[in-house]
Amino acid sequence: MWGAGIRRIREKGGELRPTELLVATKSGERRNLIFGGAMIGSEIVVSFYDVTEERRVQAELERLNAELEDRVRERTRELADALSTLELTHEGLIRSEKLAGLGALVAGVAHELNTPIGNALMVASTMRDMGPRFNEFLAEGLKRSELDRFLQDLQESSEIMERNLLRAAEMIKSFKQVAVDQSxxxxxxxxxxxxxxxxxxxxxxxxxxxxxxxxxxxxxxxxxxxxxxxxxxxxxxxxxxxxxxxxxxxxxxxxxxxxxxxxxxxxxxxxxxxxxxxxxxxxxxxxxxxxxxxxxxxxxxxxxxxxxxxxxxxxxxxxxxxxxxxxxxxxxxxxxxxxxxxx
Ligand SMILES: Nc1ncnc2c1ncn2[C@@H]1O[C@H](COP(=O)(O)OP(=O)(O)OP(=O)(O)O)[C@@H](O)[C@H]1O
Ligand SMILES: [Mg+2]
The missing domain is CATH 3.30.565.10 (Histidine kinase-like ATPase, C-terminal domain)
Known part of the structure; x- marks a missing residue:
């Protein structure tokens, strides 16, 4: 190809198309050279230009580019994975938030119920103690004033108990409305x-x-x-x-x-x-x-x-x-x- 080119410009004049060749030097080193040539007067002037370094840099750039693309692909995959994990975590969080909401509701109801039921319980135990006391009074001979006081205590205690139990019943009723029974x-x-x-x-x-x-x-x-x-x-x-x-x-x-x-x-x-x-x-x-x-x-x-x-x-x-x-x-x-x- 090289020989044909030289013959062509010798006969017809003009220039050699610059051609890149890989040549081995005497020491065995490989170099990229661009050859060109032209008839100047009766002489053929041949020039070559060593582009080994440019080619090395170019090849390196291509390799880096390819590597970058791989890295981007890899990162994109990682991001997609992270995103789906995030979505799953999010769903899980919503579920556990709902559960926490239910837990808070139950804890709230339990807390609210504690007061009226505790009050009623306290009064109930006071009333239980009133029985033996009344028996003692009876044994000792009951006075009218003592009977009146006893009846008044009994009346007050049962009122407190009723009020508190009513409050507890009301709370349970509204709680039942919250836990809507679909059927x-x-x-x-x-x-x-x-x-x-x-x-x-x-x-x-x-x-x-x-x-x-x-x-x-x-x-x-x-x-x-x-x-x-x-x-x-x-x-x-x-x-x-x-x-x-x-x-x-x-x-x-x-x-x-x-x-x-x-x-x-x-x-x-x-x-x-x-x-x-x-x-x-x-x-x-x-x-x-x-x-x-x-x-x-x-x-x-x-x-x-x-x-x-x-x-x-x-x-x-x-x-x-x-x-x-x-x-x-x-x-x-x-x-x-x-x-x-x-x-
Ligand atoms: N139309 C409204 N205008 C102004 N504030 C409101 C209105 N509706 C609700 N709220 C506010 O929202 C709060 C919560 O309402 P929600 O109905 O859950 O409880 P509540 O009315 O206080 O008690 P309950 O309904 O159990 O008797 C109320 O305490 C009030 O501060
Ligand atoms: Mg309301």
Whole structure:
């Protein structure tokens, strides 16, 4: 090839196309040379250019590049693995958080029950000791005044016991509502307006005594196949909350219950009040069991927890609370027309 090139330029003039060749030197070293040549006058001038170093650097660069690609591929795989581990951990965390929530609920109930049951127990043991004392009195000859005192003690003790046991029974009742027993609820087709009317009737005595008004705006066409009992309980709790919490400082206000079909095929229910709103630091806790800002003033803090478990459980929907201090509260619920089948 080389010889043919030389012949060509000798006959026709012009230049040799630069050609790279690998040549071995006398010492056996291999070098990359680029040869070129041209007829200058009657002479053929041949030039060569040693590119061994360039080629070495180039080869090294290619190797590094390939290595880099391998490393990137390897890292990507590692990252993908890490991501899936993270997702699994996340799911696990959510599960354990739910369990922790249940644990906290049970611990809370146990703690709350401790006081009334402890009180009742104390009084019961006092009453047990009263029997032998009464016998002693009898043996010694009972005075009228002693009999009166004894009867009065007995009366007071049983009242304390009854009060405390009633409190414990009430707590167990609300706890049972929290641990919603799916099978105990009746499922049937119904019109949503039925529920709204029932809500108005049940709550009318409360609103008669109040300057807060209740407005209902329910699409009369909405027909559901779901659980009317739990749904009423949810709405009752929400309207009641608005009545109790939203208008403490202002005697007048409005609570509005609305329901219409959403474009996504879910029923959109909202209980909205124009009351005091909820502080941002309180907002994330309102669904927690036993969270109440009315501790010792009639609040057990189970209301919204029950609402949450009914909506997301048996009714198969979702719930969101939007509230700002001074801007009122809006509780938005999205429910499927047909509740999910029981597990
Ligand atoms: N409409 C509202 N406006 C202002 N605050 C509200 C409203 N609804 C709920 N809250 C706040 O959320 C807290 C939790 O409500 P939740 O219904 O769980 O408990 P509660 O009403 O205090 O007690 P319970 O319902 O068990 O009698 C309330 O204590 C109150 O601070
Ligand atoms: Mg409540």
């Amino acid at each position: 105990s609820h009746q499922r049937r087709p119904f019109m949503l307006t039925e529920i709204a009317n029932e809500l108005r009737l049940t709550l009318s005595p409360l609103f008669k005594r109040s300057t807060v008004s209740l407005t209902l705006d329910v699409d009369p066409e909405i027909r559901m196949n779901s659980y009317p009992g739990p749904l009423s309980q949810v709405l009752m709790n929400l309207v009641n909350n608005a009545l109790v919490h939203a208008f403490e400082d202002s005697p007048e206000g409005e609570i509005r219950f609305s329901a219409h079909m959403g474009t996504d095929g879910y029923v959109k229910l909202a209980v909205v009040d124009n009351g005091c709103g909820i502080e941002p630091e309180v907002l994330p806790q309102i669904f927690d069991p036993f969270f109440t800002t009315k501790l010792g003033k009639g609040g057990s803090g189970l209301g919204l927890h029950i609402v949450y478990s009914l909506v997301t459980g048996i009714l198969g929907g979702s719930i969101r609370v939007i509230s700002e201090p001074g801007q009122g509260t809006s509780v938005n619920i999205s429910l499927p027309v047909k509740a999910p089948d029981e597990a």
